[in-house]
Amino acid sequence: MSRPPAAREAVLDAFERLIIADGERAATLDATAKAAGVSKGGLLYHFGSRQALIGGLIERLHRLIDEDVARIHDAPEGPISYFVRSSVEIETPLDRSFIATVRLAQGGDRQAGQAIEEVRERWLVELGTHVSDPALAIAITLIGDGLYYHSALRAEAIDDTATAGDVSPEQMDALVALLERLAADGR
Secondary structure, eight states: OOOOOHHHHHHHHHHHHHHHHHOTTTOOHHHHHHHHTSOHHHHHHHOSSHHHHHHHHHHHHHHHHHHHHHHHHHOTTOHHHHHHHHTTOOSSHHHHHHHHHHHHHHTTOHHHHHHHHHHHHHHHHHHHTTOSOHHHHHHHHHHHHHHHHHHHHHTTTOOTTSOGGGOOHHHHHHHHHHHHHHHHHTO
């Protein structure tokens, strides 16, 4: 797949930052163009409307999810380990796109709400190909959600001595081992 033009990506980056920092209502076309360092005409060249801009952000999220699902599938450490451990990663491109899309959904954008549901379903389906028990696949995704939300909420409180989400490496290893044991028992 070819890479989108840099100016288009800069506009999406600016839109994403505005949504996250100031809320979806503050992320107007004018504010986005200014934050991206392009004219409004330049923005409209890539995105003819605010809804097209939202569509571009959702398209980006889906692209990042495609990449993440491929990493889950091919993870040398195993899909469960990758999914659970990557759930505490914040401030990544995927995290920023996810947060911006969630904020749009919270503001009532149906397309964004549908995209979030599709993301959750993609993760569940991928984990389901590696875990024979559907209930365990759901449990793993919910554990990932919990780890993610805990990490995101604690992000500002974490200092240099704390680990991501305040889950120690030993605790993470024990959690992954438990989930992998449950998955192996279900096969």
